Amino acid sequence: MTYKSLSDVLPHLRLPSPRARGRVPTPLDEHEGISRDLGARVLIKREDLIDDLGGGHKARKLAYVAEEAVARGADVLVTGGSVPSGQCVAVAATARGLGIAAHLVYCGDNQRKPARPQGSYLLALLLGHRVTWYERTAWARIDELLAEAAAKESAEGRIPHIIPPGLHTWPGILGSIDLGLELAAQLARTPDGAFGVQVVAPCGSGTTALGLSIASHLLGLGWTVHGIRIGGSAEGVRAGITALRADTARRTGDSRVLGAEVVIHDSALGEGYDHPTDAQISLMHDLLMRHQLVFDPNYMVKTFDGLRIGLRSGAVPRTGRVVLVHTGGNLGIHGDSPQLQDWYRWQLGPSLAPDLS
Numbered sequence: 001m002t003y004k005s006l007s008d009v010l011p012h013l014r015l016p017s018p019r020a021r022g023r024v025p026t027p028l029d030e031h032e033g034i035s036r037d038l039g040a041r042v043l044i045k046r047e048d049l050i051d052d053l054g055g056g057h058k059a060r061k062l063a064y065v066a067e068e069a070v071a072r073g074a075d076v077l078v079t080g081g082s083v084p085s086g087q088c089v090a091v092a093a094t095a096r097g098l099g100i101a102a103h104l105v106y107c108g109d110n111q112r113k114p115a116r117p118q119g120s121y122l123l124a125l126l127l128g129h130r131v132t133w134y135e136r137t138a139w140a141r142i143d144e145l146l147a148e149a150a151a152k153e154s155a156e157g158r159i160p161h162i163i164p165p166g167l168h169t170w171p172g173i174l175g176s177i178d179l180g181l182e183l184a185a186q187l188a189r190t191p192d193g194a195f196g197v198q199v200v201a202p203c204g205s206g207t208t209a210l211g212l213s214i215a216s217h218l219l220g221l222g223w224t225v226h227g228i229r230i231g232g233s234a235e236g237v238r239a240g241i242t243a244l245r246a247d248t249a250r251r252t253g254d255s256r257v258l259g260a261e262v263v264i265h266d267s268a269l270g271e272g273y274d275h276p277t278d279a280q281i282s283l284m285h286d287l288l289m290r291h292q293l294v295f296d297p298n299y300m301v302k303t304f305d306g307l308r309i310g311l312r313s314g315a316v317p318r319t320g321r322v323v324l325v326h327t328g329g330n331l332g333i334h335g336d337s338p339q340l341q342d343w344y345r346w347q348l349g350p351s352l353a354p355d356l357s
Contacts, residue, residue: 048330062094080104123331192320199224202325209241267315268309
């Protein structure tokens with residue numbers, strides 16, 4: 001199988017042509033150490049290497065969204081997140097590259113404005129043009145807050161384009177389908193081919209996992225795509241996937257999209273987004289020491305933990321191959337959540353732990 005582009009599998013559709021999706025294709029590494037640890041053959045799709053700023057797979061999705069925004073005349077991109085958000089960094093960087101502005105909205109049920117910015121938040125402040133804060137504000141209000149920010153930009157004479165968290169919209173889903181097509185071509189060059197693979201990815205909004213499943217259906221590969229939930233409500237994630245799948249089928253006019261399914265796992269959720277357990281932070285540390293892999297505490301450690309639990313329980317079959325999609329977010333290791341900082345102080349001692357007071 002040679003690489004099939006979006007225009008190959010959806011030839012009847014007029015698609016945006018992003019000027020830059022980052023460094024693609026990203027590597028597909030067969031990881032003997034991880035395979036040995038988990039007792040399964042594991043390959044890692046390194047979307048974390050797609051850019052220099054930690055945007056990871058979001059950079060691939062954002063390329064399509066930004067092109068559409070510019071084509072519509074937008075001169076400011078409006079998005080939102082919590083303090084560890086990689087999306088805010090990716091949007092701010094993309095806006096800089098396009099010569100337009102970015103308005104970043106921060107909120108969250110327990111979020112407080114950091115006294116000393118670091119990690120993703122520091123990069124977002126350095127790159128962004130305008131930042132609006134809503135401390136201790138329900139995350140469920142994010143759509144309303146983004147609309148308010150866009151209205152403010154419009155009142156000042158600019159043309160805003162709202163980008164929802166997780167880029168959970170058309171055409172952001174095209175970036176995740178593109179990832180699936182690229183992965184299929186890489187697997188096809190291996191001795192075992194591209195069929196019947198177990199694909200495991202973080203499931204925040206569910207866009208990445210859904211795009212991978214759609215790619216599998218468009219190519220007839222029979223993948224099982226497992227989404228490891230890292231936050232939000234299960235009902236909200238499932239409803240979002242259902243709505244985006246229907247919208248994608250409508251826009252593409254391709255009924256094969258409707259067959260795309262995501263198996264959602266809640267086993268590694270812990271206390272929710274930006275609330276890793278002590279065991280998960282210890283796992284993050286262990287993976288760094290043993291394999292020199294940075295799996296952040298918000299997305300990838302939970303995803304790896306979910307994969308590990310799934311293999312043990314049989315929810316993810318050990319037979320065949322497992323592809324773990326490393327979506328990026330490495331800057332999350334610098335996060336300032338109480339759980340993370342308390343663990344650092346316990347592990348490293350007060351003299352070495354980061355001081356964020």
